[in-house]
Amino acid sequence: MSIHATSFETLELENVARSFGGQNALRNLNLSIRSGEFIALLGPSGCGKSTALNCLAGLLPLTGGRILMDGKQIDRLPPEKRGFGMVFQNYALFPHLSVEKNIAFGLEMRKVPKAEIKKRVAEAIELVQLGPHATKLPGQMSGGQQQRVAIARAVVLRPPLVLMDEPLSNLDAKLRLEMRTEIRRLHQSLGLTTLYVTHDQEEALSLADRLVVLRLGEVQQVGTPQDLHEHPVNWHVADFMGYRNLLEGVVERAHGEAVTVSVLGTTVTGSAQVPLRAGDAVKVGLRPEDFDIAPAGTAPAGLASIDATVEVVEYQGREFAVEVRSDAGKPLHVRTARHVEPGQRVTLTATQDRVLVFPAELASAPDRAPQLQGAAL
Amino acid sequence: MTMTGQRPGRAKQGPANRPALSHRLAERGIDKLLLLLLPALLFALVLFVYPFVYGLGLSFQPKTGGLFGAYVKFFTDPSVRGLDSIWVTLQLALPAALLNVLVSVPLAYKMRGKFRGKRALTTVLVIPITLGTVLTAEGLLNFFGQRGWLNRFLGVLGFEPLQLVQNYWGVLWSLIISGFPFAFLLILSYLSGIDPSLEAAARTLGADWKQRFRRITLPLLAPGLAITFCLTFVLAFSVFPSAILVGDPSGSTRVIAYVAYNAWGQQFDYPLASAAAIVMGAVELIVIVLVLIWRSRMYKGSTGGKG
Ligand SMILES: Nc1ncnc2c1ncn2[C@@H]1O[C@H](COP(=O)(O)OP(=O)(O)O)[C@@H](O)[C@H]1O
Numbered sequence A: 001m002s003i004h005a006t007s008f009e010t011l012e013l014e015n016v017a018r019s020f021g022g023q024n025a026l027r028n029l030n031l032s033i034r035s036g037e038f039i040a041l042l043g044p045s046g047c048g049k050s051t052a053l054n055c056l057a058g059l060l061p062l063t064g065g066r067i068l069m070d071g072k073q074i075d076r077l078p079p080e081k082r083g084f085g086m087v088f089q090n091y092a093l094f095p096h097l098s099v100e101k102n103i104a105f106g107l108e109m110r111k112v113p114k115a116e117i118k119k120r121v122a123e124a125i126e127l128v129q130l131g132p133h134a135t136k137l138p139g140q141m142s143g144g145q146q147q148r149v150a151i152a153r154a155v156v157l158r159p160p161l162v163l164m165d166e167p168l169s170n171l172d173a174k175l176r177l178e179m180r181t182e183i184r185r186l187h188q189s190l191g192l193t194t195l196y197v198t199h200d201q202e203e204a205l206s207l208a209d210r211l212v213v214l215r216l217g218e219v220q221q222v223g224t225p226q227d228l229h230e231h232p233v234n235w236h237v238a239d240f241m242g243y244r245n246l247l248e249g250v251v252e253r254a255h256g257e258a259v260t261v262s263v264l265g266t267t268v269t270g271s272a273q274v275p276l277r278a279g280d281a282v283k284v285g286l287r288p289e290d291f292d293i294a295p296a297g298t299a300p301a302g303l304a305s306i307d308a309t310v311e312v313v314e315y316q317g318r319e320f321a322v323e324v325r326s327d328a329g330k331p332l333h334v335r336t337a338r339h340v341e342p343g344q345r346v347t348l349t350a351t352q353d354r355v356l357v358f359p360a361e362l363a364s365a366p367d368r369a370p371q372l373q374g375a376a377l
Numbered sequence B: 001m002t003m004t005g006q007r008p009g010r011a012k013q014g015p016a017n018r019p020a021l022s023h024r025l026a027e028r029g030i031d032k033l034l035l036l037l038l039p040a041l042l043f044a045l046v047l048f049v050y051p052f053v054y055g056l057g058l059s060f061q062p063k064t065g066g067l068f069g070a071y072v073k074f075f076t077d078p079s080v081r082g083l084d085s086i087w088v089t090l091q092l093a094l095p096a097a098l099l100n101v102l103v104s105v106p107l108a109y110k111m112r113g114k115f116r117g118k119r120a121l122t123t124v125l126v127i128p129i130t131l132g133t134v135l136t137a138e139g140l141l142n143f144f145g146q147r148g149w150l151n152r153f154l155g156v157l158g159f160e161p162l163q164l165v166q167n168y169w170g171v172l173w174s175l176i177i178s179g180f181p182f183a184f185l186l187i188l189s190y191l192s193g194i195d196p197s198l199e200a201a202a203r204t205l206g207a208d209w210k211q212r213f214r215r216i217t218l219p220l221l222a223p224g225l226a227i228t229f230c231l232t233f234v235l236a237f238s239v240f241p242s243a244i245l246v247g248d249p250s251g252s253t254r255v256i257a258y259v260a261y262n263a264w265g266q267q268f269d270y271p272l273a274s275a276a277a278i279v280m281g282a283v284e285l286i287v288i289v290l291v292l293i294w295r296s297r298m299y300k301g302s303t304g305g306k307g
């Protein structure tokens, strides 16, 4: 196969920053991308994901920091000289050109010989399984097909780095799953290096080798999906990693990692993610699947427990998504295989290591930056 | 699931329960909202259709020469010289329209993004719209005229005065000045309609600005250029005040509108005047049809990123 990524050793982002009229959209982005990696940039809408991607592609000039490819500074190069492949959220296919011509565009710009263009375009079309649609215009195709064209157009150039900006967000749920697998397959079979932007944690977790979580233009945490899922550094990352229950509380006692927190009118023992002292305001993070749910009065003694009433039960395949209201009036999300009925009184328990306790205040960037850089390298 | 009602497809066939008239009309896009079009239709009928039909009728009722007498006179009578006037007008209107479009494209292309002072610059470029032909003509006379600033300045430097008004160039200038704002604004809005991510995509694929313009922007803009050309051409083709004020109406700028005016106001030959007006419309129509035929060979769908 002739489509193979041209390669680099490492791509370093050093304190990359971008502001718009004094407003920081992106601050101190430090990241080291190794060849062949799949990295997901994850964060809520408006947190600076697209800004980061456009800075890397060269579509936005940096207002701070540097980008180095194998030690060579590339952040002054215009996008047409950087040669990174980019897949846009709205596909950005040329509406007046057929699928073939769209895919051939980049090769023509590079003055690749005609015969080779033909061969490589045919190969790329084959790769994304669009054979019967080669001569159609983009407007005559479905969203999923258009996105395939966009991906083929980017990878046919064998770019050292492929940038994808929420490529699946305009597709319906089923297609999204299909395309997700497709993207991962292409990444592996072509040996691509991919930077993938999304606001969907599930997508990020399932695709990426490493995740970068952004908030308000600042990196919160960099790590493998497992790292982030098990050990989020703060409640914001936890929120993104599926800790849907974030409860405000106050530390009562602290013994090293084990802290007892008063929350929802009861006390819960959890593990502190940073050193905490009695009296600290905290947020307690719990994933729906980490709760044990039992009819009231039958919970094993000794564990911290929360009394509640079942409100909504949704059947979701093998499990139930249950919404309960605690006696203190706060709704909680629980996933369980146990069958419960709306209106039923229940007791929720969770083991100490799955109850994560974070400071309520999100630390500011400067004191965390060095630590993150370490994490990235 | 249980279904007690009839399928809608069936309901249509049974005469007993045909859908209500309003529903059947709605299916064809006819509803009460269409009544809002009535004033506009009336307006068009009274102000456009009626005079046109009346003029058309008049042009076939000359005092002498039978049904086509007025047209024969327009084309053959040496005192009318209708054919010449068509050429004169085309020689003014075609270059003016073409130049306005060609000048507007790079300007609008440069100004399609956001930048400081864009509003001020747009305002300056568009001001001639508010001026009207007579004021423009007066300005041209003041500037380019025999005793205008330019010639006085040249005089001071010891040059011969230039004849820039009262001839072809004066009228061409005035057409360019009055047509440019339309062309510019139209093209700017057509350009803004092209999804900027298309150019961004082309950049990441390695296209420099010339390639992006030629391969992406221009093809997507072409239909808009055709429309803009047609509009500025029609505006320029009906040139009349400036042909008299800054032109040479008895000679090099004896435009077709002037011929029609002469027949009507000087010779009181209403059929001839009508025939001139109809010929004028026909020439405009021919040019527009030619341009639209060219346009129909272009891509003309959406210019958004989704294709
Ligand atoms: N061209 C721009 N001008 C001004 N502000 C911008 C511009 N582009 C983005 N921003 C701001 O930068 C922040 C990050 O935007 P973006 O990177 O698009 O977020 P995301 O892709 O994560 O949703 C937002 O607050 C947005 O308002």
Ligand SMILES: [Mg+2]
Pocket (backbone or CB within 6 Å): A049, A050, A051, A165
């Ligand atoms: Mg975005």
